[in-house]
Amino acid sequence: MTEASFAHSARRPHRRRDLIGPAALFTAVAMAGALAPGPAGSVVLCFAAVALLATTGSYAWRSLRHENAPPPTDTGATAPSPTGQAPRAAGQETTLWRMRTTVRDEPGSLAALCTALAGQRVDILSLQTHPLSDGTVDEFLLRAPAALQSAELTGTVSGAGGTHCWLERADTHDLVDAPARMLGMATRTALDSAELPLALRQLLGRCTIHSVPARSLHGRPLAEQVPTEGVLEEHRMKFRDSSGGSLTIERPQLPFTPTEFARVRALVELDARLGQRVPPRRDVLTLPEGNEITIRRADTSDLAAAREMHERCSPQTLALRYHGPVGDADRYLSHLLSPRYGRTLAVETASGRLVALGHLLWDGDETEIALLVEDAWQQRGIGAELLRRLAAMAAETGCTSVYAITQASNTGMVAAMRGLGLPLDYQIEEGTLVITARPASPPARRAAGRETLRIQEIQDASGRR
Helix, strand or coil, X not given: CCHHHHHHHHHHHHHHHHCHHHHHHHHHHHHHHHHCCCHHHHHHHHHHHHHHHHHHHHHHHHHHHHHHCCCCCCCCCCCCCCCCCCCCCCCCCEEEXXXXXXXXXXXXXHHHHHHHHHHCCCEEEEEEEEECCXXXXXXXXXXXXXXXXXXXXXXXXXXXXXXXXXXXECCHHHHCCHHHHHHHHHHHHHHCCCHHHHHHHHHHCCCEEEEECCECCCCCECCCCCCCCCEECCCEEEEECCCCCEEEEECCCCCCCHHHHHHHHHHHHHHHHHCCCCCCCEEEEECCCCCEEEEEEECXXXXXXXXXXXXXXXXXXXXXXXXXXXXXXXXXXXXXXXXXXEEEEEEEECCCCEEEEEEEECECEEEEEEEEECHHHCCCCHHHHHHHHHHHXXXXXXXXXXXXXXXXXXXXXXXXXXXXXXXXXXEEECCEEEEEECCCCCHHHHHHHCCCCCEECCCCHHHCC
16 A cells, blocks of 8 residues: 555545534524424524524535644654664664575574574665575675674674674775676676686685696696586686686685686686777877887787897896796796786887887786896887876786786896886895885776785796796
């Protein structure tokens, strides 16, 4: 019943009661006409008509006044909310939590859990269900009073029948609903192959991703044969990589659900169907001496141009970059230029010759930065420009730190790292200098940056640089 129809039915008894008075007057008039015929009866009828009109008007006025009167108020008490809770005090501090728990697959189990959370003044902002064969995993986004400790929250859930509780802090970026998040991840993945590992991290939280190529640098098979539909285990998922390798995702602290497996498989299949792709953006810059260069994203289609640049580089330059045998430098290029393992920036001259490469390689929160500038184009600010752009990319993707592996004698790389204007840590291991910088993550990606991701390429010992 709607509010209007309820109000209409509530007024109906008053109108019936108001008709009792006029009906009594009509009865009295009829009796007066029957008992007093002639002129006397006419006088009685006139007086009765006047009384009838006055009484009817009085009843109508009283009824209208009663219907339009405001409801009574009680300033001494506060009306309870529909849930039975007292209104939350204005300005009360709250905390956002992401919680996952398993409940029994039977009527009333979820209601009991929600009632228990309401008793602790916890608001449920969103809910996702992950059906299992013997129960349901419910994932909540909660707004709880700041004074409510995590142990109290998990205790409340356990007392209401929830098992295998998992809890972590959330922020405002988690307020986006699940369909909108999935569409955003699919869009990022469709535009850039390098976004797939980052999208998986955003979707699954703390996890480890092993991307294994089909073959090692020396041609030895590495990747296991994974079925086309993928493999789901309790703490591990496996998929076939679009390049013929395999993609393994592990999360020891929290089992995977069939729903998560289906979402990951959809992203992996989208990546495989679209093939290798990078954004087409190109930036043209003018060097201090007046030469123009173009900076763009690179991929494996630049392999031939990169090998030609290797031939123009001196052995010393290649050794500073690859930290190993110069003869193996070309073998690394297919891995370095693949968007599967990170992002690469290429620098071209006005004639289209490739003269520099900058790599951002996913390696957990401590993402690696590496540069190679052709000898004839060094000391012109190209390396510093590439390093600045790569550090900005790392911050945008939520990486908490970036590091460069070089030698103490590589003064150009040391100066370029200092030019970032970021706090730096120096560590020397067996003659190798590791410089670590910690860029400030933008707010839009800070939530993703707190997760842990590691992409590893499994190679034989002879191919490891």
